[in-house]
Amino acid sequence: MRPVDLAREHGLSAQAVRNYEDAGVLPPAERGETGYRRYTPRHAEALRAFLALRRGHGHQRASEIMRATNRGDTESAYRLVDAAHVALLAERDTRAEVAAALGGLSTAAPEPVGAPLTVGELARRLGVHPATLRTWETAGILRPGRDRATGYRHYGPDLVRDAEIARQLRRGGHPLRQVARFLDALREAGGAEALRDFLDAWQRRLTARSRDLLAGAARLDAYLTLLDRS
Known part of the structure; x- marks a missing residue:
């Protein structure tokens, strides 16, 4: 030939x-x-x-x-x-973890937050110790900004949402690694509803x-x- x-x-x-x-x-x-x-x-x-x-x-x-x-x-x-x-x-396992985390997540909208919160303020809002928030930061769950004048961490509305989701997932028994993966997927998708569509598309890609x-x-x-x- x-x-x-x-x-x-x-x-x-x-x-x-x-x-x-x-x-x-x-x-x-x-x-x-x-x-x-x-x-x-x-x-x-x-x-x-x-x-x-x-x-x-x-x-x-x-x-x-x-x-x-x-x-x-x-x-x-x-x-x-x-x-x-x-x-x-x-x-495939990661996608299943994210889907399971989404299934156990409360769909109730979090209470609105005004000015960025400090570590202590966010810890009180969540009912956790400030050291827990720093642990979540180390695990890649939270990515707080820093005040230019003081260097202190501050948490805006998106980070407060992420922290509240992390609290729910941790209470549900999800390890830090899974929580971080879930929030990465949530950020990429652009929200909980978008994440459901994202997961469906992800499953189709895996199958293909x-x-x-x-x-x-x-x-x-x-x-x-x-x-x-x-």
């Missing part, structure tokens, strides 16, 4: 196929008497595997997997694939990525089977 024959199946250019070979994504092709590259069904299957892997792993990681496979280092290829699944599982990883693994397995028979 010519480069254009491999390219046509996927809507690629012939040059893209040649570039993939040069990058090690495809195994080296034999050359004809005229110097043109000759591709085989093995190259076609390698290209299918790479394009399928790329959807779930991204271009760079998919390239690394294919290079390892083509040089016979299947152990490295398996490790790269496994690492992607481990990372996806960790992200899982399917893409499975499809890539299936294509890689087909390519490995072909190599075993060669």
Whole structure:
């Protein structure tokens, strides 16, 4: 087969196929008497595997997997694939933690706050010790500003909201790490209602990525089977 024959199946250019070979994504092709590259069904299957892997792993990681496979280092290829699944599982767990925290969160609007509060004022409002707020700051839960004149911490409305949410979650038994993750997601989404939409979209992305990883693994397995028979 010519480069254009491999390219046509996927809507690629012939040059893209040649570039993939040069990058090690495809195994080296034999050359004809005229110097043109000759591709085989093995190259076609390698290209299918790479394009399928790329959807779930991204271009760079998919390239690394294919290079390892083509040089016979299947152990490295398996490790790269496994690492992607481990990372996806960790992200899935994080999303579940955030969803659980949101489910146990009071939807009642907090009492309004006027001027920024000091550590002591916020601690009294929450019914906690000032040292607790400093611990939350160390954990990344709260990020107070500082008064330019005194250097003292101060907490505006958004931080008071975050502190009240943190109190609810801590009372619900959530560890500091989970509380920090939840508030990071809440800030990124822009509020509790937006966070629910954010979580739904996040779940859809996780599902799509899982399917893409499975499809890539299936294509890689087909390519490995072909190599075993060669």
